[in-house]
Amino acid sequence: MQSRRITIKDIAEAVGVSTSLVSFVMNNKGKHYRVSEEMTRRIQETARALNYQPNNAARSLRSGRSRTIGVIVSDISNPFFADIARRIEDNAYKYNYTVIFGSSDENAAKLENLINVMVNKGVDGLIIVPCHGSEEVIRQLAETSLPLVLLDRTIPELEISHVVLNNRKATALATEHLIEQGYRRIEMVSYDMRLSNTLERETGYSSTMEQQGLKSFIHTHRIKFQHIPEQIQKVVQEITQSSHPAEAIIFATNTLAIEGLKALAKFNITVPDNIAVVGFDGSEAFELYHTTLTYIKQPIEQFGYEAVELLIKGIENQDKSRIASITLSPELIRGNSSRKK
Amino acid sequence: MQSRRITIKDIAEAVGVSTSLVSFVMNNKGKHYRVSEEMTRRIQETARALNYQPNNAARSLRSGRSRTIGVIVSDISNPFFADIARRIEDNAYKYNYTVIFGSSDENAAKLENLINVMVNKGVDGLIIVPCHGSEEVIRQLAETSLPLVLLDRTIPELEISHVVLNNRKATALATEHLIEQGYRRIEMVSYDMRLSNTLERETGYSSTMEQQGLKSFIHTHRIKFQHIPEQIQKVVQEITQSSHPAEAIIFATNTLAIEGLKALAKFNITVPDNIAVVGFDGSEAFELYHTTLTYIKQPIEQFGYEAVELLIKGIENQDKSRIASITLSPELIRGNSSRKK
DNA sequence: AATATACGCTAAAACGTTATAATTGCAAAA
């Protein structure tokens, strides 16, 4: 950490060459610009000796690229997204990219603002978890030449690279499992946000029920994203105090599962004796629960990893293979919360 | 999102003035450079009409400042740090700063590398959670003119701005509470990392025990950061199978509390009947636990908020009030896990 | 011997901004 920053010019002077040559070598374009081996070596040595650190602002200004990617999730403090963020960070660092994060709070206006800030900052690409109402903004963004990868949710009518779970399969697995365990009145608790992942999860559940001849028992309870605890308590009461109470509940997300279990506990409804439960995502919370939970496991780390892979390919190829998408497979983890009836 | 980016020059041409004038106005330095009201208005209008977005790279290159701050925590996917990160992000955005995150994994080499990457990226300041073995790197960094704020932990021998919990008070509260509830054999489970926060927590516990004449019962179990679950199981066995088993445990961090409760459950030791427990930090996990937990609550959001306040003051003042620190107060949340003996 | 090719390197412009010094026009002071 010296007083004055070392520039390419200092190296050039020290070695006695032009700055161009130094630039070539520092960018590993030596062979391409046929710099002699000897010179390459000398420049590299001097750079190391002087502890040269390239100035990113200058680089970015000149080249128009920043080696920075922007990531917008719903809420970085939500464990699901925090885990993904960590993975994105790790993988991006490997490619020498820096990441800037933003949280949309499932608010389309905030999301738009974040996109503007990030585009403005000059990010080379964006990884975005689209939220309810953001379709138009995303559509506009996709028309831009800026590489873009959607995460966790797609916008089916738009052709955009994305990394998502096979959500239909996820809830189909859960539903089949419960049926196999002897449950019939299986209901689902989901969000009222019309997002691809939620919709697919609902479809996975309802189509499986239908296939198994349980169409009449299909019941999807949709919770508003605000005031989750209150709403979920209401739903739990509805479900359990009905004249035909449900025998099992599938929660469509991790947060819903946790709040749902809390609500069940509050009303002294025991899992699985009074009602069976399938949750979503592993979570530390479940590990302190009185019984082991059956849940759909997402390969969370892969979300982050693959999103970065896709995005960086998009950034560095620019032309071909523009749209590429990845669908990850869910897994059913069997616990006691759905044991045989 | 137009095809070509609008620059200051476009505005200058459109209005028919020099770029300097536009720059003055865009930086709100109008009065200082005595730009006429009329002109100020026209430039602002044109800028808005053309949707001018300043080029940060150019700005940063010229001014030497990036309006970006770097934040290095232990692990961004740990809920404690994820919450803080969220707050940092929110507050920084208010000041028009962007944040880049990094996770050190409590590894001094990684921490050093991250610092280099960030300094290199040209951050205007750093918020760092120092880890075991990072004292020297931090010392060097502090000698630099780069504004720096330590978070969650200090390095007492160095005079650096920081935001920390009153850790001594935290465990003193816990200890006093347990004593009040009738417990005597109170033991602590902590990390073996010699970090300020851990050390202070140990001191808070042991000095309170001593004051209350329970010196002979002081017992601090130190866990290595690797292989936490295995180690904690060993400790739990030690504690409970001893000839004089502990009556209560204070866990020094959230992770330790969660793993500890899992270990207790594994060995069928019931809380609080067999042993009382005080944890650290609220957590969703605790909410699904069979009984409510007594724990030390940290004002997590404030950590992030205050760190940004301190850092930005440091960045924008540069000179005076260089070192300023904040100590936040813990609070004891009473639950059933430490009910009267 | 004349010409082409390859090699190793350099000159210089450009990226978009900021900030200092200089310039202009005009009114007030001398």
Add this chain to the structure above:
DNA sequence: TTTTGCAATTATAACGTTTTAGCGTATATT
């Protein structure tokens, strides 16, 4: 009338890098 002073604006250099075009020189080709 000349001088001074001020208000409003401009010219220009600088920030550190990348990249294109080109310049000698040496070797190969005809």
